[in-house]
Amino acid sequence: MTDVKKMPPEYYELLEQIQAIDFVLVELNLYLDTHPQDYDAILQFNNFTYESKQLKKLFEKQFGPLMHFGRSYSNYPWNWDDQPWPWQV
């Protein structure tokens, strides 16, 4: 049977928001690896970390777990391995 599960626009919108916030975190993280004393950047990093967690809670409620191995909660039945995978959407 063909698996045609069209993801709603909200999926792409929320995902994009998460990608944006997480991208800032990657940038700040690499910056802090070479600037460990930059207090303002650390504050900003921690604030964005909080925002990322909030957004992911919201996303996972609607679209299932983002992470495996106990980093996200599962619904019943097990929905971690539900399609689509990131390269499929």
Add this chain to the structure above:
Amino acid sequence: MWYYEKKLQYPVKVRECNPRLAKYLIEQYGGADGELSAALRYLNQRYTIPGKVIGLLNDIGTEEFAHLEMIATMIYKLTKDATPEMLEAAGLAPHYVNHDSALFYHNSAGNPWTAEYIQAKGDPIADIYEDIAAEEKARATYQWIINMSDDPELNDSLKFLREREIVHSQRFREAAEILKEDRDKKIFF
């Protein structure tokens, strides 16, 4: 250990079925200056580099796997449902007879990935300078692929990856400065 997160680092959109572009992109999948080489190079060098720059190698190496997944997504989408005739017209018949549409770690010319592409000299300066060079070579490869591609949406993702090489090069250049410093910076360790 590592955790997988079910999302791409950057949205990847591909306008059309285009196996010819996939043939070029595979250079950044299993080629000398590709994302696999980058990830494995940095994550392997991190064991024998001074503590001040281990974190940077660890984190850039990890980000490279996210880039590898983006490249894989592009190749997957560009070739998904392409017929053998379309693959042949794109010069991918040798790939097809060995792999069908499966991805494989080889470069654009079909040479399989080899550890000879990367180095771990154990000398911190030699290793960090190799890493700076690797980022500049990957940046150049993205330029030449963008020049060959007429898919604006794909080019958008490729420009993101090119810019990441610039930022990584910047951080490695800072790592070289840190390695040159006389004393450890305060608060470290």
Add this chain to the structure above:
Amino acid sequence: MQPTYTKYYYPYVSPFDPCKPILKKSYPTPPQLYMGFQPPNLPQFNPKEALYHGTLWPSLYDEYNKKDYRGDEHD
């Protein structure tokens, strides 16, 4: 002084070059070559702009556009 992120040179042209010569060639010299150790508190993009530029900091951003197929610069 603000550095330029593209440089140009004029390759030797022989009357016996079979391809139409590129008179002026360009190559990129992006911001990481000039920044040195990144200073703190540089201006930032907002998160979505950052994502779509591939960096959080405008001063590390280097625009790259597809050249024409010959790879030279129009002037």
